[in-house]
Amino acid sequence: MKAFLGTGLLGSNFVKAMLKRGETVQVWNRTASKAQALEATGAKPFDLVADAVKGATIIHLTLKDDATVNEVLESASSGFSPGAILIDHTTTSAEGAIERTNYWKEKGFTYLHAPVFMGPPNALESTGNMLVSGDQELIAQVTPELEKMTGKLINLGPETGKAAGIKLIGNLFLISLTAGLSDVLALAKGLGIDSADVASLFSNWNPGAGVPARFDKIRAGDFSKPSWELNMARKDAGLMIEAAKVNGVNLTVLPAVAAQMDKYINEGHGSDDWSIIAKDNL
Known part of the structure; x- marks a missing residue:
């Protein structure tokens, strides 16, 4: 089971594509109505972000910026399952991606920044491009998950933050x-x-x-x-x-x-x- 935090135009279409593949997805959005709108397609909306991530092994994010990502992850963290993997598709600074990778590793969780060159239609159709960089063992582990979401997954190598740049x-x-x-x-x-x-x-x-x-x-x-x-x-x-x-x-x-x-x-x-x-x- 997975969670998706941030169900705007891009995030909601990622969720719809996941649901079409038969996946179970728990969703949360700051504007609750956007998450609730996905209930009709099979998603499970939650009002509290910590509740939305409970039981999820993979947590995807599409949010606004570094500050929002940091705030939402902190609020959600009390609901994280042991070993949960956080995959962030938000466009952020390279410095922020590096800091979050290290911060959540110290707390026992895995954070991977995977920004995209994808619009809402791409997210729904699983086309476009997704970028990753950093821990190559981790990337190999999550590649099957990410490849389902995009037309092309571009691995930029072991340098954390390079994908953000x-x-x-x-x-x-x-x-x-x-x-x-x-x-x-x-x-x-x-x-x-x-x-x-x-x-x-x-x-x-x-x-x-x-x-x-x-x-x-x-x-x-x-x-x-x-x-x-x-x-x-x-x-x-x-x-x-x-x-x-x-x-x-x-x-x-x-x-x-x-x-x-x-x-x-x-x-x-x-x-x-x-x-x-x-x-x-x-």
Whole structure:
């Protein structure tokens, strides 16, 4: 028997998938109605978190942040069964994941951080990606449990907290991508170009396909053989910024990128590949 703490959009769909597999799941949520709503699908809701974990050998969590995870686990701990395994899918800091791993080990319980690149539909369909790192014997033990929940379980090795760090890096990319798309929509609006035309562009030309190669080029650190000179990229950025200004729309990301371009141009790198703007972070 298992327990699931945190039954928001992601957690509730994890629970529904578990129930479809015939598993017995006890659930708790700070907003009790969200846990109670799962009773109709076969879950056993509890008002008190310590009651929800009683008898559970595995306890899953999808909560808000480090502070919430710490608070909920402390409140639940009086109900922990001996040897219970705590599997936390919350996006947290790496430091928090390390501290909790050590803290609960000292108290005789096993904590594993397993953040996900999964939305609610993925949780229901057991698709997407789940990350783990840390004690490899423990990970081998719980792999059959975790593989049932996700399309791909990615083991990042023995370093505790690494999964948390990689999850933050992945989310940073998603946030940056969305902010960039916001700028794209703003410029399209200013130029009177329908967003459907932009969508058509991306359906024919997929810039995302070039991300691995571009990332490898940046990591190599050789910017002396440009495919797009920094001076030319900055010229184009200037055209975009000016077009947005003339048409009364605001760009969020591009002005900061242009400032970084100017820095490297002033340092004499105008003829280098434009990706040199990432050099300081290598």
